Amino acid sequence: MRLSHEAFAQHLGVSARTIAGWHQKPTARPQSEIQQLLDTALDRAAPAVKARFAELTGEKAAPSSDAEHRLSADPNISAALHWLDLHAGWEPGTARRDVAARLERIDLRQLQDRGTRRGRVDQRQIAEVLRAYYGDHRGDHGQYAAAGALTSVLTRAEWLDLHCPLIPPADRLTVTNTTADVNVDLSEDMASRAAQRLAETLALNIRMTDSPLFRLVSIEPRPGAITGTAEVTRFVRYALTMDLLEGELVDAIATGTPVQPGTLPLRDAYLPTTDAVLDLPNRLCAGGTLALCAIARPADPFRGPADYVLLVQERSGHVVNAARRLAVIPKGFHEPLTDYRSDSHLGATLRREMEEELFGRDDVDSTYGEQTQADPMHPSRLSEPMRWLMDHLDTLRMECTGFGLNLVSGNFEFPALIVIDDETFWARFGGQIQANWEASSLRQYSSRDRDLLSELAADETWSNEGLFALLQGLRRLSEVGGDRVSAPTIEWEIS
Template structure:
């Protein structure tokens, strides 16, 4: 092909024809893994000239069989998306759907292929725009109406009142729990798969649509293991509870579908029927019945980094980091959230990785310090110990080199009524001013973020205004409020914020 005609889509086709993982394809071309990931996310992207030349060379050196596969994949004739048979994550999702919908093997592949061929990508982008108009307040209000009386988290900052969709209790807030082994005590009760699930016709059809849209929009789906919550017992300075293990496709094709259904119902002007919510999460009793439903979730933290006084910025403060989530993520797309934010999941060691702090340290490495090798959406994880001290980034190595440089606490726990997820709201504090001087220039969000915003704990007006931004995700706002409340208690003169008082609405 001509050297100026490569796009993200054709680059991905070459990768598929060569049958290489993201990491191996990047190595084959001599480029970064993030560049390969960008081609997957932006199929219309046209690489720079030097990148076009690298792709030309790779195609020229391909075998006859590889060239034939590439020609078939890039043919102008309509063809079945090769990921339906070649992407192990999509294949696993199709097999899961056949099994739980009680369909003959291959049925979901055929249905997804037919649905994907009929999708108009522009209509999906238009729907994404409509969804973006639905505010955090709309979501919280609709869920409060649906569930009736519920213990939902509400906070007041100055004269601003903020409501969320986070179900919580007084015993689950202001935990001030250090995320170290003697306090961070979640355990794994069993790594066996959960009980079987049978999908009804509507639930199976929506799952087919999710997979078809995933293919159409090149959204990442990786069937990695996730923790599922079986029991929870948080208390002041202590996290207790038990976990099981599930896989991402189970979550993506069931509970994760509730958010889209909810937001679409609100965007349509409601009240609209929500059959998936009626099936999976019909009442508060079901929300709290953790042992008998799928309850996955994650860890998210407000990051506060001490900075010295500056002649332009002013007095010493903490830098607060807030992300706008990318439209390519499955969870809280295009919403504001604290950073890092990630699913609670094991890497290699199911028992050790059960600690909330383990997930938070991993997410710091991935989302703040740019380690692509622990991002399981970019390639297969083959390292025996990805968080071994010898593999840590330079900023993380510096933080753990001396006690006291890195402080991590869980500030609260709640169940998010959006999808029934559990949320461990946390706070990361770096008190040593030298960190920002040394490493501020390498702190960089990964592909999951569209933008990364900075706020100062001495800028009362802007931070207060931020808390009332309707673009927040509910879990992000929950973590932000509890993190600021705790930071005001421990941050001294660096923090100049109105008091944040929480209450449980009834």
């Protein structure tokens, strides 16, 4: 697991002295209770950890019993299999047998090698290739570019610099239909790729939950207000259709396959033209909101003058999208928990994602299963940091900084800026902020460090939507942050 003695001891719930004793006496046999802890740790470990363990112990990595168990017992996988049978026109049970056969043939090392190849495809390559593929951009639409970077986010001038507070009445995205849409017909190739996605999801132990998900139907963003309508679909439909476009695209780039109309079957079917991207009512347009988070810090004799700490995450390999890429935090799908009407507001998603990704609230993570709490965001259930913020709303700024449609998978993107202006918050809660399982690491930057921020903006390991949010967030923070901010100048253009 590549942990220190102390960290591994904490992970197991034993003393560091116990771990040190194993190194001093490698032939010692742990007590049965400790053996059970080790068994559980290995059983729950990531596939890469299990592969390293098998290699170090000279054992051949066997097919994951977890994967086989999920195939037969996980209700979310069962829902995905049922959906695939239904929309591929297969007899019930066909998808399960197909996925089981694919699972037996999967070589984890090949998947890991493919992940390495995908990781070498950078954000700029993706944006450039998509600019060539979609050569039919309308005159008033184009790809967002700023600070020398081009992104895959399709936008227009009227959709940027919105300065929209994410509270009603400015935040007016409303849900009009809560019945999951089912009008999908899968070709043989589409169904085959969906089945392969499920097999790989099981083999790599990636979370998939058949939770409700908002799909955008209409949108009218303008300075100071966001209006639009959304309907409710299911996450499984997104995961087995539109979300496959990113892997198809990145694999083509990684292997040197020409990327043009006619060479990407899924993209040619689901998202062939700019008009198709903009045709929200007649396609599945899922997505979410993500925010650059800036928290005020007092002056420090070692760090320097008062500033904002800016948080950036590297996404883990177990997330559905933007895996192993840089992103701002929080970042989440726009989806309802229990109150579909209130949860359709973008601010509701951001507050929930703060609780989940920064303040440790696992019970608001939709990937853990069905929501049983009547009001997960009730004041009595809030974490201590979030409760403090709700009691000091005058110090909390949440603004939407733009809107765009990501050409990678057609997702809608609402970049935002979260600013906490009271230095007391960082002093009290800075030590409690910790990223959840969706991030493999968390970095902090100073809003006064112009050089490092310029270097960060030029990093090509960003996800396109993450870079969009970072650049728009820095642009707005420079306007509202006063002397705490010395960020590089961000001037956008529509490319």
